[in-house]
Amino acid sequence: MKKVLLIIGLSVLTVGLAIGGYGFYIYKSMQSAVDSMHQPIDRTKSDKREVAVDIDSQEPLAFLLMGVDERGADKGRTDTIIVITVNPEEESMKMVSIPRDTYTEIVGRGTMDKINHAYAFGGPEMAINTVENFFDIPLDYFVTINMEGFKEIVDVLGGVSVESEMAFSYGGYDFDEGILELDGEAALAYSRMRYEDPRGDLGRNDRQRQIIDAIIKEGAQFSTITKADDILDSLGKNVATNLTFDEMMKIQSNYAKARHNSETLEFSGNGGGKKDGIWYLFVPEEEREHVSHELRVHLGIEDSSEVAAAEE
Structure with a gap:
C-alpha cells in the first residue's frame, strides 16, 4: 500500500510540476504578448484627473474600448x-x-464631427480626450482591437457561439435567429451589419459585444490552453493598449470581482438627422448628462445626490 501511495504521490507531483512549468511558460509568453501590445500615450493633456489612478489602493477606474475597422493602409x-x-x-x-x-x-482639432473620426484624426490620444470631454470623466486606460483581426482570433479559438435575436443577411452570409456557430469570416460579417437592424449602431454594438464575450468565454475553456501560443500571437498583432503587463496583473487581482455585476447604460433617444448634407446622431443633452452623472458617481467623482438633483 505504501508503495502504491508513493507511486501515486510521485505521479501527482510529476504532473503538478509539468503543469506548473507550462503555467510559467504561458506566463512568460503572456508577458511577451502584452509587451508587443503596449502603446504608451501622453496623458498630460487630460484635465479630468490631476493624478494617475492608484490601482494598488483599488481606486475606481475607467477604460475606453475601441474596435477599429482598419483595412490595408487605412x-x-x-x-x-x-x-x-x-x-x-x-x-x-x-x-x-x-x-x-x-x-x-473633436478635442484637439476644435471642430464638431462624428465621434469616431477622432481616432482617425489623432489616434488613441485624440479619441480619449474627445470621449473624456463628451462624458466629463477621466479615462485611465484604452484598448483597441483591430476588427479585421477578429477573424484570426476567432479561427485560432476554433470558432465561437452566439445567439442572434434576428435573421439577416450580410457579407455573403445568411444568419438565422437563434444559436449560431461562427468561424472568423462569419463572425466579422455578423459584427458589421447595421442597416438591416432596426436599432442601427446600437444593434451592431450589441453584436460586437457578443463576439467579444464569446471570445472571452471560449478563451477561458481549459481546452484552449494548448492553443495559447497562437492566441497570444494573434492578440499581440491585433490589440493595442497603454496597460503594462504589471498593471494587467494588478487589475486582475484587485478588480476581478467587479465583472460579476455588470450594468449596461444606453442612450434611449433617437436624435438622428442631417447637417450640411451629412447624417449625424445628435444625442439629447439630458441623456448625455444622465449617463455622465451615472459614470461620475460610479467613479466616486460625484455624489449620488447630485444625480438625483440633476434629474429633477
Whole structure:
C-alpha cells in the first residue's frame, strides 16, 4: 500500500510540476504578448484627473474600448466605442456604447464631427480626450482591437457561439435567429451589419459585444490552453493598449470581482438627422448628462445626490 501511495504521490507531483512549468511558460509568453501590445500615450493633456489612478489602493477606474475597422493602409475609424467604469468597492462595472455617428467636439482639432473620426484624426490620444470631454470623466486606460483581426482570433479559438435575436443577411452570409456557430469570416460579417437592424449602431454594438464575450468565454475553456501560443500571437498583432503587463496583473487581482455585476447604460433617444448634407446622431443633452452623472458617481467623482438633483 505504501508503495502504491508513493507511486501515486510521485505521479501527482510529476504532473503538478509539468503543469506548473507550462503555467510559467504561458506566463512568460503572456508577458511577451502584452509587451508587443503596449502603446504608451501622453496623458498630460487630460484635465479630468490631476493624478494617475492608484490601482494598488483599488481606486475606481475607467477604460475606453475601441474596435477599429482598419483595412490595408487605412488608419481606420472606431466603429465600436465602449466606456467601461469599474468600482471595486461596489464590485460592479458599468458599460456604455457611444454610437459611432455621435455629433460632438473633436478635442484637439476644435471642430464638431462624428465621434469616431477622432481616432482617425489623432489616434488613441485624440479619441480619449474627445470621449473624456463628451462624458466629463477621466479615462485611465484604452484598448483597441483591430476588427479585421477578429477573424484570426476567432479561427485560432476554433470558432465561437452566439445567439442572434434576428435573421439577416450580410457579407455573403445568411444568419438565422437563434444559436449560431461562427468561424472568423462569419463572425466579422455578423459584427458589421447595421442597416438591416432596426436599432442601427446600437444593434451592431450589441453584436460586437457578443463576439467579444464569446471570445472571452471560449478563451477561458481549459481546452484552449494548448492553443495559447497562437492566441497570444494573434492578440499581440491585433490589440493595442497603454496597460503594462504589471498593471494587467494588478487589475486582475484587485478588480476581478467587479465583472460579476455588470450594468449596461444606453442612450434611449433617437436624435438622428442631417447637417450640411451629412447624417449625424445628435444625442439629447439630458441623456448625455444622465449617463455622465451615472459614470461620475460610479467613479466616486460625484455624489449620488447630485444625480438625483440633476434629474429633477
